[in-house]
Amino acid sequence: MISETQNTTLTQRLTDSGLRSTPHREVVYQVILAKRDHPTAEEVFDRVKVQMPTISLATVYNCLDALVQCGLIKQVNFVREPTRYCPNLHEHAHFHDETTGEIHDIGIPADLMARLRSILPSDYTALSIDLSFRGSARSPSTQPDHHD
Amino acid sequence: MISETQNTTLTQRLTDSGLRSTPHREVVYQVILAKRDHPTAEEVFDRVKVQMPTISLATVYNCLDALVQCGLIKQVNFVREPTRYCPNLHEHAHFHDETTGEIHDIGIPADLMARLRSILPSDYTALSIDLSFRGSARSPSTQPDHHD
DNA sequence: AACATTATTGGAATAGTTCCAATTCTCACT
């Protein structure tokens, strides 16, 4: 269930970007927040259809684009894999566990972010920074994901 | 023109991975080395066709996969863009300039690589690390020059 | 040379995403 705060944030952020808050966009955002993993568009589609069976895949893509535009989710890409969507707004890296297929969020300390920016020549302006790891986690159960 | 050293390296690396050195693979590697940018498979295809007009796109994909497998090139991905291929074997990040569409290599100091690894929980083993920036190489206030 | 293995090929198939034109919805203004 979506909280009042989340709903307000959603409406606010959409409006700020000149977009409307619609039932479809609300449900798409809700299912991404409900299970804080990194679903593909198809996976979002499957989850949304439970509550809104008539929604189309095109609309899911449109809604995801709207949420990306207003900054509530981010797109995550791995080599030759479909785009995934991430609702974690903190600075973080992604660890793609090739054994389980899972994607884990890894927090990035503020000073490391600064260090990352510092390797760029002075005339390069970075709008976004992506840091991702690929590998495997030895004992999956002992390290819970970092969430807000 | 491919140097003797490069050719030896290629043959060596392919053989070490249980693959054969073939004219197709040599030319594909050669065109990637000749212009050290980050071409897509289609761009590699276009360049290879100059010297080897009968090569097929499927073979270009096969050759690129072979070169990736033997570690001579790396795949680079950006959100919703085709895979690009990079012959720079040093540890480096990628800066995707959205103004020009160009991709620039940014060296990563050894101590920063170590620091990056250090943010992972101890039971996570990273086989590869990808660091990429998206932005513009010109400051926003500067008037863009038109050339070419 | 014969054989087994590997590479190449064109085209079909697939996957993911975007596009499009028709329809429906929303909201601002009467």
Place this chain on the structure above:
DNA sequence: AGTGAGAATTGGAACTATTCCAATAATGTT
């Protein structure tokens, strides 16, 4: 509350990038 303009949604077609496939060619080994 009704009207109209703009925005969102829809299904399906189109598109792009990549992979698959089965036939053919090349290669290296005995």
